[in-house]
Amino acid sequence: MLSVIMPTRDRSGEVARAAASVLAQDIDDLELVVVDDSSSDDTAKVLDDLMFQDPRIRVVRNDTSVGPCEARNRGLAVARGELLAFCDDDDA
Numbered sequence: 001m002l003s004v005i006m007p008t009r010d011r012s013g014e015v016a017r018a019a020a021s022v023l024a025q026d027i028d029d030l031e032l033v034v035v036d037d038s039s040s041d042d043t044a045k046v047l048d049d050l051m052f053q054d055p056r057i058r059v060v061r062n063d064t065s066v067g068p069c070e071a072r073n074r075g076l077a078v079a080r081g082e083l084l085a086f087c088d089d090d091d092a
Contacts, residue, residue: 001031001080001081001082001083002027002030002031002082002084002085003031003032003075003079003084003085004022004030004032004085004086004087005033005072005075005076005084005085005086005087006018006019006022006033006034006075006086006087006088007034007035007071007072007075007089008034008035008036008037008039008043008047008071008089009036009043009068009089010039010040010041010043011041011043011089011090012039012041012042012043012045012046014089014090015034015043015046015047015050015089016050017092018088018090018091019032019034019057021092022087023054023057029081031056031057031058031079031080032056032057032058033058033059033060033075033078033079034050034057034059034060034075035059035060035061035062035071035072037062037065037067037068037071038061038063038064038066044061047059058078060074060078062074072086
């Protein structure tokens with residue numbers, strides 16, 4: 001399995017496009033772990049909608065912002081894959 005870790009914070013307008021880009025890859029066994037680093041915009045709703053649409057998406061939420069490095073580490077801690085990759089929330 002490949003786990004892609006994506007930290008995000010207050011990027012409701014970009015995170016769905018980045019997630020779609022990851023999920024469009026031609027890999028059978030894939031999970032996308034999105035770490036919401038205490039967003040204050042509509043990011044949580046966008047992520048909830050994405051999880052509803054695709055079971056390969058898992059969301060981890062931070063109660064307080066810890067920054068992108070620690071958010072990536074948090075994603076690594078829950079990733080199930082033998083292979084790991086990172087994707088930023090504004091990449092496609």
